Amino acid sequence: MKNIFKHIKFIPVLFLLLASCEDLDQAPENQFTDSTYWTSTDKAQTFLNTAYSQMQKSQYFFYNEALSDNAYNGRGDNAGAASIAAGIYDPSLGRIKEEWNDRYAGIKTCNLILENIDRVPNADPAVIARMKAEARFLRAFQHFQLTTWFGDIPLLEKDPSLQEATSISRTSHADVVQFILNELDAVIPVLLKNTQYAAADRGKVTSGAAAALKARVLLYEGRWAEVVQVTEQLMASAYGSYSLFPSYEGLFQTQNEYSSEDILSLQYVPQFRMWGEFFDMAPLSAGARLNALAPTQELVDSYLMLNGKRINESGSGYNENNPYVNRDPRLTATVVYDQYNWKEADGSTRIISIKPGSSTGSAADEYVQGSSATPTGYYTRKYYDTQHLTSLQSGLNLMLIRYADVLLMYAEAKNELNQMTSAVWDQTIRPIRVRAGFTDASALAFDNTLGQAGLKEVIRNERRTEFGMEGLRIFDIRRWKIAENVLNGYAHGAKFGISSVDNGYLRVNLRTFDPDKHYLWPIPRDERLINTNLSQNPNW
Numbered sequence: 001m002k003n004i005f006k007h008i009k010f011i012p013v014l015f016l017l018l019a020s021c022e023d024l025d026q027a028p029e030n031q032f033t034d035s036t037y038w039t040s041t042d043k044a045q046t047f048l049n050t051a052y053s054q055m056q057k058s059q060y061f062f063y064n065e066a067l068s069d070n071a072y073n074g075r076g077d078n079a080g081a082a083s084i085a086a087g088i089y090d091p092s093l094g095r096i097k098e099e100w101n102d103r104y105a106g107i108k109t110c111n112l113i114l115e116n117i118d119r120v121p122n123a124d125p126a127v128i129a130r131m132k133a134e135a136r137f138l139r140a141f142q143h144f145q146l147t148t149w150f151g152d153i154p155l156l157e158k159d160p161s162l163q164e165a166t167s168i169s170r171t172s173h174a175d176v177v178q179f180i181l182n183e184l185d186a187v188i189p190v191l192l193k194n195t196q197y198a199a200a201d202r203g204k205v206t207s208g209a210a211a212a213l214k215a216r217v218l219l220y221e222g223r224w225a226e227v228v229q230v231t232e233q234l235m236a237s238a239y240g241s242y243s244l245f246p247s248y249e250g251l252f253q254t255q256n257e258y259s260s261e262d263i264l265s266l267q268y269v270p271q272f273r274m275w276g277e278f279f280d281m282a283p284l285s286a287g288a289r290l291n292a293l294a295p296t297q298e299l300v301d302s303y304l305m306l307n308g309k310r311i312n313e314s315g316s317g318y319n320e321n322n323p324y325v326n327r328d329p330r331l332t333a334t335v336v337y338d339q340y341n342w343k344e345a346d347g348s349t350r351i352i353s354i355k356p357g358s359s360t361g362s363a364a365d366e367y368v369q370g371s372s373a374t375p376t377g378y379y380t381r382k383y384y385d386t387q388h389l390t391s392l393q394s395g396l397n398l399m400l401i402r403y404a405d406v407l408l409m410y411a412e413a414k415n416e417l418n419q420m421t422s423a424v425w426d427q428t429i430r431p432i433r434v435r436a437g438f439t440d441a442s443a444l445a446f447d448n449t450l451g452q453a454g455l456k457e458v459i460r461n462e463r464r465t466e467f468g469m470e471g472l473r474i475f476d477i478r479r480w481k482i483a484e485n486v487l488n489g490y491a492h493g494a495k496f497g498i499s500s501v502d503n504g505y506l507r508v509n510l511r512t513f514d515p516d517k518h519y520l521w522p523i524p525r526d527e528r529l530i531n532t533n534l535s536q537n538p539n540w
Contacts, residue, residue, distance in 0.1 A: 038119040041127060047113055048131055051138045054106035056145075056266055058275035060099075061398050061471045062293060062383075068473035069486045070299040070464070072493075072509050074375035075280075075292040085487070087512030091522035091540060099149060100524050103142045104156070110139035111159040133187035137205045137213070140183040144217055147176045148475065151520045151537060155179055169533045170523075177221060184214040193240035194263075202258045203397070208240035209264040212401045219409050220479050227413035234406050235427070242403040244435045249333040254387045254396050261403040270387075270395030278392040281380045283336055283352050284364040287392050288379075290372035295335045295380060295469065297492040297505050302464050303331040308433075308443030310461075320495070329437035334468045336379035338494065345386035352379070356496060367496050367506075375508050377494025382469045399470070404432055408463050415455050422446040429462055436466075478519060487513035514539070 037043055059079045066073035066081035073081035080095025089096070113135040117128055146153045155171035157179070171179075191207040215230040233239060245251045245259040257265075268274055280292035301311055306326045309316035317326060324337050336342070338354040353359035354367055354377050367377045385394035411428035414420050425446035433444055450458065463476055477483050493506030501507065522540035 038116050039121065041120055041123050041131075044113070044117050044120050044123075044128075044131060047109070048134060051106060051109040051113065051135060052267065053273070054102065054109060055138065055141060056398075056400065057102070058266065058268075058277055058398060061266065061400075062277045062281070062469070064471040064474050065469055066293055068477055069491060069511075070296060070468060070473045071380075072294050072296055072376055072491050073292060074294060074508065075290060078280075078292055081293075085491075085509065085511055087514065087518065091525040091528070091536070096521055097524040097526060099521070100146070100527060103146045106142045107139055107156050108159060110135040110142070111156060114139075115159060129190055130192065133190040134205045136183050136187050137191070137210050140180045140187075141213060143176055144180050144213070147173050147180075148220065148478075149521045150523060152176075152535075154534075166531050167533055168531065170535060177217060180217055181214060184210045184217070188214075188239065195241050203265060203267045205264070206240055208234065208242060209401065211239045212263045212406060215406065215409050216401065219413065220475070222416070222479075224413040224416045227409055228417070231406050231410035231413070234403075235410065242406070244403055244407075244431055246435065248330055248436050251402075252333075252383050252396075254385060254394075257397050262397070262399055263403060263406070264401040265397040265399045268395040268397055270389060272395070274389070274393045274395050275398070276391055276393045278380070278384055278388070278394065282384055282392060283342065283379045284373060285350075285352065285362045286342065286384070287388075289391075291374045291379065293380065294374045294376040294493070294508075295378040296376055296508070297378075297494060298486075299464070299468055300331065300335055300337070300378065300494075302461055302468075303328040304443065304461075304465070306438060306443065307440045308438070323495075328465055330465050330468070332381070334380070334382040336381050338377065340381075343386070354378070354494070367494070375493065375506075376491075377496050377506060380469055404466055405472075407432060408459065408466065412456075412459050412463075415452060415459055418452050420452070420455050422448070429459070432462065432466060481515075481519070483513045483519065484515040487511050 037047075057079075063073060063079035063081040065071040066078075067084050073085065077083050080089060080093050083089040083093055084095065114132060117131060117135075120128065143153070143155065151173045152170040153176060154168045155176050160168060188207045188210045191205060191210055194206045194208055197204060197206070211230055211234055215227055215234070218226045218230065234242065241260070242263060243260040245256060245261040247256075250256050251259060251261060277293070279288055280290055281294075282288040284290070300323075304310060304327070305316045305318055306328070307315075307317065311318040311323075319325070324331065324339075331337075332340070336352055336354075338352075338358060340352040340354075341349050342352050343349050352365050353363070354365050354374065356366055356368065359366055365373055365379070367373055367375075369375075383396065383398070385392070385396045388394050407428040411420070411424060414424045430444050430446075438444055460476070460480065464473060467473065477486060488511055490502070490507045491509040491511055492502060493508045495504040495506075497504050497506045517539040520537040523534050523536050528534045528536065
């Protein structure tokens, strides 16, 4: 896919809009038209590449963290994160409209492929069948994203006419979910396993990716027994070969792309298709221009001590005056804190000073209220590409589903079924913590005294620290129905403030979440003006 994306040609919008119109049959041969396009497998692959490119924006991948309690969008309103987090948005918000439009554009691309690809002459039937399966997966993925945000949505199994598009009504969430699951079941036997693809085709959708997406859909629906069934099959290598990559820090570096842990990724290629969010996320001394997305104190506090205890537990050994020592190593792999030892590709290191007045060198990274530096006292390290180009542009793939998620989905489902045992723990939480760098027996051993409720909190926190700054937290918060607890009140930063306010932890953002309203996004205002058959979500 890296090689394919070097030659990607995005389908012109006009073609996408008019592809079903009858008057294209007389179009000139030298134009990009419906009558001349479906003439080879290579051209069809170009169209399919467009569908891949529409899966997700890198901006959404990163700034979705600021919708949760893990991060704060302190400058601008990137992907609507500031407005949504503060609870001050309405159906006209740009992110709401873009999410809807972008996902339906992706669905349209997939439907056009499915309705036209059989016209390709002299094509290998097996190749066409796999391309159809890839398109059906991508269409299911887009529907899943839409129904997760909006609930009931228009379900599009074919490309609608203009009249249909302006009169269609919403399909129930349950029916959309069933469609998604049916599609995934249909394509899993057709798609290749990750071990069957040649190196040049790595990054294409696999049967393992389809099974993992199925597990995620079932997880979000709380269908625990089915989650167990699918994840057990993935763990038994029924859909390909996957395992935890040995280095948590290395997992997010260019040299380890397509690792054993990578199940589904957004594909990027240096100089051809890139993302650049770290220009507004990294320490300023590392080449960033400002900070617009910063981890919160709440995320930092979620990382355990090396003995496996929470920082506020008795006997944890946590020292508020030296808070980053003896902590879960994933903290250092994810978050940049005061006196952080920053590494570059050439092996050089330097200290990042963030606490006001702490710098012995560059003061660019220091917290100063209202400056271009971090508003929380933290920067992001995870996914910093040490092989970046100018302005921190990167061609590093961004993982949407990785094997650690399969293990944690399995652990969560087993616990919800009250079937969490030492054997399940040793298959899931233990290897994840060993890979992270834990060695203390108390952090690695199963504690059956916690009971189902206590283990639930352990597993949920493990998801938070394992996937910190990867965009998954907001979806977990929503499906667990804990948003009214964690997304109301102040998000905090480091202990750089006055001691009389929140014990000195910076108040950086006042959040508001209304459980009677905010668990579903509103249907975009413009869509309802065009199509009066689209109903609105409650209290919007």
